[in-house]
Structure formats: C-alpha cells, structure tokens
Amino acid sequence: MSIAPVVDTLERLCTLLRTEVRQRGLRHGLRPVQVEALLYLARCNRYSDTPIAVAEFLGSTKGTVSQTLKILEREGLLTKGPDPDDGRVVRLELTPVGRALSAELALPPALEEALADDREWTERLSVDLRRLLGGMQRAAGHKTFGTCHTCRFFRRESSGFRCGLTGEALSESDSELICREHKLGAAAEAPSGDSRPAEEGRLGSLDP
C-alpha cells in the first residue's frame, strides 16, 4: 500500500479548509493569512506574541508578516506595544474587537458538522492527526508550536506547573496556550521537581 491516498486526501482537505476560511474571513474583509495570524495571536502565550513568532508559525518571513500585522493594526484588531526588557521587540495584543472576531472565526462550520455525530471517532482522529503533525514537524525540522502540556520543558511540581526553559511558574490556563519555544522529544535535563522520562517514546504525551 502506498501513502498516495493519504497525501491526496490531506491535500484536498487542506484546500477545502482554506476555502472555508477564505470565504468566512472575506465576509469580514480579511485575507486567509490575516485570519490565521489572528487565530494564532488569540491562542499564543506570553513568550510568543511577537511578529517573529507569527512568522515562524505561519512558515512565512518577517517582512511579509510585518505587512499583515500593519493591516490588522489599521483595522483595529490588534495593538503594538514595546517590550519592557528588549527594546527591539514589539508585543502584539488583540483588541476586544480582534478577540471577538477570532472567537467567531475559530470553528469552521463544515468541520464542526462533519465531526458532530461521533465523539469516539473525533477522539481517535485527534490523536492520529497530532501524531501525524508531530512526525511531519520533526521531518521538516520545523518548530512544533504545541502547548506546554506536550513540551519537553514542562515541569509538574508540588506547587503547580513550571517552564523548565525560562524557570517561570505557569498557571493552568498558561499551559494551554501555544508556545514558540515548544519542543517535543526526549526528557530534558532534570531540574528539581518530579520530572520523569517522556511517556510515549519519541512522541511525547498527547494531551486531550
């Protein structure tokens, strides 16, 4: 058996999904990239709300993203602010309008409808797709952009959660956001706390 059917179906699925997003975004005067940037910014954590992070997430360049963000700012969907620690860095924050719009655009109706019937199947699909995504990201050498729960730097301590990379404490909701420093893979060098080896071999845990 060849992998061609999977490739075909996935490509078709992508085209369909993009068509949906394009049409729904267009109703609000937004291009697909703009929608994707908006959705990312609504779901990223405090290490990841900068133009360069958006560019990495979208697989684009900082120049292109700079223009996209300029438009989103002009439309009143986000604001730019200085970083207190690094004078080069710009921090992006969605306005209430931007946040409301991202919530509205987040769920493609066709996908929602296709999944509505079967919870068990949705669950299995979720796990399989994550595994596929992880495999592709490793193969392509890209950043993984996952949430803290699946990250090799994630630490569970008696007092709560902590990022093993920055050392900062993380709230429950913090750890459900997308992080640009996210990395899958083997367990990191263990600091304090009850760290343990990755539980599912090369894949890391799958959180749902």
Added chain:
Amino acid sequence: MSIAPVVDTLERLCTLLRTEVRQRGLRHGLRPVQVEALLYLARCNRYSDTPIAVAEFLGSTKGTVSQTLKILEREGLLTKGPDPDDGRVVRLELTPVGRALSAELALPPALEEALADDREWTERLSVDLRRLLGGMQRAAGHKTFGTCHTCRFFRRESSGFRCGLTGEALSESDSELICREHKLGAAAEAPSGDSRPAEEGRLGSLDP
C-alpha cells in the same frame, strides 16, 4: 470533549503542508496554486480537464484560474486545445515536462517520512481522513472530486466498468482518476447491470 483540538491540529497540518509545497514549488518557480493545478491536471479524467473544473477543484473562480493556466502554458507545462463537441470549452493537457514535474512534486517528503514506518496506521488514517473529507464536502455543499470507485454513478458490469452518468465504458485506469462529476451518497436510479445499494450507508464505499 470539544472538537477544538482536531480543528487546531488540522489547521496546523494544513499550514505545514502548504509551506512544504510552497518551498518545493518555488524551487521550480511555481506558486502554490500553480502546483495544485498541475497536480490536479495530472490526476483528473477526461470529463475534468477544463479550466472550470480546475476552478471548482481549487475552490477558486474561473477568472483567477484563467490567469494561473496562462502562466502554466507560458512555462510550457500544459497546452490548450479545442473541445471537439463544444466550441466554448478548452481542454487542458500536460506536456511531458509538466507531467514529469507533477510526478516530482506529488509527494511531500516530510509527510512521506512521517508515514514511512507504520503501514497499518497509514491505512487507518487514510480511511479516517476520507471519511472526514466526505463529511466536510457534504456539509459545505461542495463537489466531491473523488475517483469513480467511490461514485454513486459507478457501475460494475460483467464486461467491466461503466459511468452511469455519461453511459461510457471505463477502463480500470480510467476509474482511478479524479472526476468533477463525482458524487457520494445513496444509490442512483438503477440502469442495467448489477447495481446495488450503497454498501456503507451514507458514506459510500472507501476504495483502498
């Protein structure tokens, strides 16, 4: 359980796949849409090799596709010819160069690598993704663009295969191509031959 994780993962997967295609296409001087049109034309059947069919497949407009095809023609990847039966229609055919390029671009290396290890898993993924695609296409009211084997008009006869829509006989290889008239769903009105009700409820058969 919400469907949000599936949506997120799928969107991420799409971004990654598109990034890959963009980069590989760019090495040959092709934009993503141009690559997708090329791949479609390499795999569509004789009812489906026209500009309007490409537009429907890509979820784009005939105007936009017209420009894309003009570029592909200029680059020597396809030729346009008249339709013998309808003076309005243009038939598209890949040149040997175009066909060779499409073969080279068809398989994203990262995806190939991610699937390489596990045939059983690939099989399951293939079935699940098809089911998801079918569900979304029904929900979005789009054309399905499948191959004859999964089409409600497909007929198995003692002498071979036949299209119940056009009445034409189909060779084995014919029936593996993408068709713009493809439709999933309940069994069609039965002509001659051993037609039977669709075998898996509302989904139709899944061929692999």
Added chain:
DNA sequence: GATGTGTGGTATCGACTCGATACCACTGTA
C-alpha cells in the same frame, strides 16, 4: 568604552494572487 555580530522589525520592489466586473463566443431552448 569601542567594535563587531546577531537579531527583531520596517520599508520598498516586483511578480503574482484573487475577487469583481465586464465582455465575447458558443450552446441550447423557446
């Protein structure tokens, strides 16, 4: 401190995308 060197961000250019609109050629029907 001065001097690189690297990084985050912006501006500009040119080829292309893509929705919208207008238009032409042809088909099929009344």
Added chain:
DNA sequence: TACAGTGGTATCGAGTCGATACCACACATC
C-alpha cells in the same frame, strides 16, 4: 431568431510574499 445560460478571457485594485536593504538594539569580545 431571440435570448438566457455557460465557458473562457481581459482588466483593475488591494493584497501576498520573497528578496533586499536598512535601522535600532542586545550581547559578546577585545
């Protein structure tokens, strides 16, 4: 013989996006 419908092209304008150049700042090394 009209005329509506369909397939296809041309054109316009806002936007995408890679490439390049450039600026501001951070950090390391002398």
